[in-house]
Structures are given as structure tokens and as C-alpha cells.
Amino acid sequence: MKYKKLGIFIGKKTLKLISLLIVVCLASFWIVEQSPIDPVRAYIGEMSIQPEQKAKLDEYWGVNTPPQEKFLNWAENILKGDFGVSLIYRISVFDVIKERSIASLILMASSWLISGILGFVLGIIAGMKKGTWIDKIIKTYCYILTATPTFWLALILLMVFSVNLGLFPIGLGVPIGVTAENVTFFDKLQHLILPTITLSLLGVAQIAMFTREKLIEVLSSDYVLFAKARGEKGFDLVLRHGVRNVALPAITLQFLGFSELFGGAVLVEQVFSYPGIGQAAVAAGLRSDVPLLLGIVIFSALFVFFGNLIADIIYEFIDPRIKQQEATI
Amino acid sequence: MSTAVVTINKGLFGELNLRQKTLLIIGFTSLLLFTIVLSSVFLNGESLPTNFGSRNLAPSLNHPFGTDWMGRDMFIRTLEGLGLSIVIGAFASTISAVLTVILGLLSSAGKTADSFVSWLVDLFLSIPHLLLIILISIGFGGGATGVVIGVALTHWPGLTRVVRAEIKQLKTQEYIHISRNLGKSIWWIATKHILPHLIPQILLGTILMFPHAILHEASVTFLGFGLSPHEPAIGIILSESMRYLSAGYWWLAFFPGLSLLIVVLAFDMIGENIGKLMDPKNAHE
Numbered sequence: 214m215k216y217k218k219l220g221i222f223i224g225k226k227t228l229k230l231i232s233l234l235i236v237v238c239l240a241s242f243w244i245v246e247q248s249p250i251d252p253v254r255a256y257i258g259e260m261s262i263q264p265e266q267k268a269k270l271d272e273y274w275g276v277n278t279p280p281q282e283k284f285l286n287w288a289e290n291i292l293k294g295d296f297g298v299s300l301i302y303r304i305s306v307f308d309v310i311k312e313r314s315i316a317s318l319i320l321m322a323s324s325w326l327i328s329g330i331l332g333f334v335l336g337i338i339a340g341m342k343k344g345t346w347i348d349k350i351i352k353t354y355c356y357i358l359t360a361t362p363t364f365w366l367a368l369i370l371l372m373v374f375s376v377n378l379g380l381f382p383i384g385l386g387v388p389i390g391v392t393a394e395n396v397t398f399f400d401k402l403q404h405l406i407l408p409t410i411t412l413s414l415l416g417v418a419q420i421a422m423f424t425r426e427k428l429i430e431v432l433s434s435d436y437v438l439f440a441k442a443r444g445e446k447g448f449d450l451v452l453r454h455g456v457r458n459v460a461l462p463a464i465t466l467q468f469l470g471f472s473e474l475f476g477g478a479v480l481v482e483q484v485f486s487y488p489g490i491g492q493a494a495v496a497a498g499l500r501s502d503v504p505l506l507l508g509i510v511i512f513s514a515l516f517v518f519f520g521n522l523i524a525d526i527i528y529e530f531i532d533p534r535i536k537q538q539e540a541t542i
Numbered sequence: 543m544s545t546a547v548v549t550i551n552k553g554l555f556g557e558l559n560l561r562q563k564t565l566l567i568i569g570f571t572s573l574l575l576f577t578i579v580l581s582s583v584f585l586n587g588e589s590l591p592t593n594f595g596s597r598n599l600a601p602s603l604n605h606p607f608g609t610d611w612m613g614r615d616m617f618i619r620t621l622e623g624l625g626l627s628i629v630i631g632a633f634a635s636t637i638s639a640v641l642t643v644i645l646g647l648l649s650s651a652g653k654t655a656d657s658f659v660s661w662l663v664d665l666f667l668s669i670p671h672l673l674l675i676i677l678i679s680i681g682f683g684g685g686a687t688g689v690v691i692g693v694a695l696t697h698w699p700g701l702t703r704v705v706r707a708e709i710k711q712l713k714t715q716e717y718i719h720i721s722r723n724l725g726k727s728i729w730w731i732a733t734k735h736i737l738p739h740l741i742p743q744i745l746l747g748t749i750l751m752f753p754h755a756i757l758h759e760a761s762v763t764f765l766g767f768g769l770s771p772h773e774p775a776i777g778i779i780l781s782e783s784m785r786y787l788s789a790g791y792w793w794l795a796f797f798p799g800l801s802l803l804i805v806v807l808a809f810d811m812i813g814e815n816i817g818k819l820m821d822p823k824n825a826h827e
Contacts, residue, residue: 233665241669244677247682248683360806360810361803362757362760362761362799362802364764364780365780365800365802365803368780368784368787371787372787372796472667472669472670472671475670475672476671476761479672480764480765494673494676495676498677498767506677506680509673510669510677513670514669517669
């Protein structure tokens with residue numbers, strides 16, 4: 214029974230992933246194909262060239278091949294694992310994404326974790342102390358954060374901590390003028406701190422508000438009333454009955470936030486010139502590097518998909534309430 | 543109950559009840575936003591004259607937000623930028639609301655149509671929002687039009703989800719079944735029975751979409767897509783200010799961003815308070 218459910222689940226998700234990838238490829242290719250931006254122009258940049266040379270380049274890059282054929286060529290290469298060559302970095306798109314995504318994933322993972330824990334704790338505190346000044350402060354903080362432009366907060370932090378206090382470097386992933394071998398772990402860490410703080414601060418709001426609502430809901434339930442009647446109170450009560458009930462939905466929500474996390478990373482990386490995938494995406498967009506942009510779109514779709522997948526797994530297989538429901542059916 | 547409420551509400555506006563207070567908040571914030579838009583319309587072009595005699599001045603009484611590297615008053619530039627943001631936000635939210643109505647009605651038409659709508663929602667949510675806006679704006683050739691279209695075409699999925707759930711629930715109602723049995727067409731039911739229920743939801747959803755649209759527009763402009771550097775958009779002002787950060791001209795970034803935050807908060811407040819007014823359950827809290 215259990216294995217059957219797992220099998221169905223895996224089958225469904227695989228099908229969904231394949232269909233999603235096909236559609237994302239098709240749709241994003243079509244959108245870019247519609248664009249009036251000339252890819253050859255983007256490739257040669259500001260250089261002026263003769264019309265004959267331009268025609269040759271057009272032919273070389275296959276500008277005039279019909280779109281269906283272009284798509285099929287591209288899709289075939291992707292199936293072979295070849296995403297083409299990035300026009301701005303002049304190396305293969307796959308390598309750009311591989312190199313950049315590691316830096317980005319470190320940034321996103323650390324801020325995901327910090328914001329999750331911080332948000333959860335704040336939410337629990339606010340929910341426990343509902344109606345008090347602590348609750349009001351946390352609520353106001355979250356409320357303001359959701360309205361804060363990510364890049365502005367990044368700018369302010371950069372200004373205060375890097376420019377005025379000189380605690381952190383102004384930008385980039387590693388110090389300037391140091392060879393790759395000499396970059397220490399500490400250097401990397403130092404360049405990571407401010408971007409992580411920015412992303413974490415912003416990520417707190419949603420999870421904290423959610424945890425607060427859920428905890429208040431749990432605390433007004435009958436079993437909590439009964440526990441109180443038994444003499445349980447204070448933090449013990451919340452820990453035994455509240456946190457346990459709230460933790461899973463909160464973790465699920467945090468996994469569903471991958472899409473926003475990615476968007477936040479794009480902005481933060483841009484402000485701190487952090488060499489991540491978001492910065493590459495912006496560069497690719499601004500300079501019409503179509504292969505790289507499409508590659509990143511596919512990568513980000515995968516990223517979001519796996520976030521949702523983990524949330525689904527938690528919901529379907531780990532949450533004991535769902536298990537119990539199934540057992541009773 | 544009512545006595546308890548009265549004792550709690552002894553604040554600055556102690557004599558007003560919750561409903562009046564809510565209306566007051568809506569009125570004030572709307573007035574603020576309206577003033578910003580109006581003044582930005584009247585100021586049109588004012589920010590352009592450069593005055594190199596007063597370059598990079600820190601905030602003072604004459605220039606509350608300071609001046610930039612060309613001696614332009616940052617307060618006026620910020621006002622114009624906010625006006626532009628609000629107008630773009632309004633346009634984008636309206637388009638998204640129209641799309642929501644169309645897709646909502648479509649999803650009420652039948653099972654196939656409904657699964658198409660849900661598939662479309664999933665598709666739009668599968669790519670990070672910011673990246674999707676960039677992609678679409680490139681598809682439309684970049685520039686201001688690209689950004690506006692990109693922002694307008696990507697804000698409907700959230701609201702459409704809500705509307706779909708609402709429609710699903712409405713369809714189980716008895717009067718819809720009766721209407722069906724009386725031989726009314728799907729279209730008739732959709733427009734006469736379902737749409738009127740959805741209008742308040744959609745109105746509220748549109749207002750709450752505003753802040754998102756404004757923030758996204760500012761973000762994308764900040765990244766360098768779209769609007770030309772001569773436009774006084776908040777995103778452009780902020781990305782310009784990045785070049786002067788190490789020089790210590792903090793006011794170039796601080797005030798414009800703060801004003802944007804306040805505008806976004808104001809829209810949030812209007813939306814939430816209208817929501818409170820419309821929802822009878824919360825009206826007596």
C-alpha cells in the first residue's frame with residue numbers, strides 16, 4: 214500500500230517535471246523569438262561592421278532559419294546536455310550556470326535557513342504573546358518588511374556597514390587582486406555576510422506572520438484548553454502543543470518560497486556585485502545573451518520545482534496528520 | 543461586547559468607532575497617494591533643469607531630500623518617480639485584474655477550461671517572478687513598454703487562484719444547480735450568478751496587487767531594464783545613487799527608497815482596510 218502510493222507519487226511528479234520543462238522551454242523560446250532585439254547585434258556589441266559581413270554573420274548564426282527549425286535544433290542540443298555558448302562570457306552556458314549557481318546556492322541556502330529559523334521563532338513569540346507590545350512590534354516589523362524594496366534595503370546595509378563602518382567589503386564574491394588559490398574561506402565568508410543578512414531580513418516576514426496565525430489557531434483549540442486545565446502553562450505548553458503542530462506547515466511554506474528567494478537573490482546579487490546566477494541573469498537580459506538567459510530560466514524553473522516537490526513530500530509523506538487520515542480511510 | 547470595544551479604543555480618535563476610523567485611514571492614505579500623483583503631473587519636467595551651483599547638497603530646508611550630482615532637487619525627482627510608479631502600477635493591476643476576470647469566467651465554463659486555467663497559473667508560477675518579468679519584457683523588445691507589459695502580464699496568477707477557489711465553492715451552491723436545471727446557459731450563470739459575487743474579491747485583489755506591481759516595476763528598472771535613464775523613476779534614481787555610495791551621499795538612496803516604502807505601505811493599508819470594511823465577519827472585532 215505504502216509503496217504503491219510512493220510509486221504513484223514519483224510517477225506523477227516525473228511526468229509533471231517533464232511536461233513543465235517542455236512547456237517552459239517552448240514558451241521561453243517563443244517569447245525570446247518574438248523579441249525584436251537582434252541577436253547578432255548583441256553579439257558584436259558596439260563594433261561597426263559592413264552590411265556584407267553582417268549578412269555573413271546572420272547566416273553563420275542562422276538568423277534566417279525558420280523558428281520551428283531553430284527550436285528543434287536548440288531542443289535537440291539541450292537534450293544532449295548542450296545549452297549553447299554564452300555570448301557575453303564566451304564559454305558554454307552549462308559552465309556559467311554551474312559555476313554561478315554554486316555561489317548563489319550558498320547565498321540562498323544560508324539566508325533561507327536563517328530567515329526560516331528567525332521567522333519561526335519570531336512567529337512563535339508573537340503568537341504566544343498575542344496582543345502585547347512584543348506582538349505589535351513583531352507585526353509592525355513584518356508589515357514594513359513586506360513593503361520594503363529588496364534592493365533598497367541592500368543599498369542601505371551596504372551604506373551603513375561597508376561605507377560608513379567599513380566592516381564588510383563593498384562587493385564582489387572575493388577580494389580584488391587576489392589569485393583564486395589565495396582566496397581564503399574567511400574572505401568568501403566576509404563577502405557573503407551582508408547579502409545573506411539582506412535576504413534573511415526580508416524572508417522573515419512571511420514565515421513569521423504565518424507561524425503567528427497558526428500558533429494562535431492552535432492555542433485556541435480544545436486540546437490546548439484541556440492542557441491548560443491540567444496545569445500546563447507558559448513556554449512548556451507552547452513547546453509541547455504549539456511548536457509541534459506549527460513546525461511542519463511552516464517548513465512547507467518555507468520550501469514553497471523558493472521562487473521569491475530566487476527573485477530576491479537576483480536583486481541582492483546585483484547590489485553587492487556578488488557573482489551569482491542572478492547577476493548572470495541580469496547581465497544576460499541586458500545584453501541579449503539569449504542562450505544564457507534561456508539556460509537560467511530553465512535552471513530557475515527546476516529550482517522552484519524542487520522546492521515545491523519537497524513541500525509536497527512533507528505534506529504527503531511526513532505529516533503524521535495526513536498519515537493518520539489515510540489510516541482511518 | 544460593545545462596552546469592551548469602547549474602552550479599548552480610547553486613543554487619539556477615541557470618540558470614533560472602528561468603522562469611522564477605518565474610513566478615516568482609507569481617506570488619509572488615498573489623499574496622500576492622490577497628492578503624489580497630482581503633484582507629479584504638475585511637476586512634469588521640473589526636475590530636468592540642472593544647477594551645477596548646488597551639486598551634491600545634503601538635505602536642508604531648501605532641498606529636503608538633498609540634491610544630486612547635477613544639482614537637481616531630489617525631492618522633486620522622487621515625487622515624479624513615485625507618480626510614475628503609481629501610474630504604471632495602476633495600469634499593470636488593471637490589466638491583471640481584467641485577465642483574472644477573463645480566466646475566472648473561463649474556469650467556470652467547464653472542466654477542460656478549468657484545468658487549462660489551473661495549468662496556466664502553474665506555468666506562470668513555475669518561473670521566479672522577477673525572471674519572468676525580465677523574459678517577457680525582452681520578448682516585447684525591452685524599453686518602457688516591455689517593462690510595463692511584463693509587469694502587467696505577470697500579476698494575475700495569485701488572484702486567479704483565489705477567484706478559482708471561490709468559483710469552485712460557488713458552483714456547489716443550490717441556486718446555481720437550480721438555475722442550471724431551469725435551462726440557463728453556462729455563460730448566463732457565469733455572468734449573472736458568479737460574476738457579481740466575485741467583483742468585491744477582484745476589486746480588493748486589484749488594490750492589493752498594486753504594491754507588488756510597484757515594487758516589481760521599481761526592481762526591474764533598478765536592474766537596468768526598461769525606462770531610459772532620463773525618466774525620473776525610483777528604480778533609476780536608486781541605481782544611479784549606487785555610483786555615489788562610497789562618496790557618502792547617503793541621501794541619494796535613502797529618501798527615494800523610503801518614499802517608495804511609504805507608498806507601498808499606503809496601498810497595503812488601503813487594501814487591508816477596505817477588506818475589513820467589506821468582510822462582515824471582521825467588522826465587529
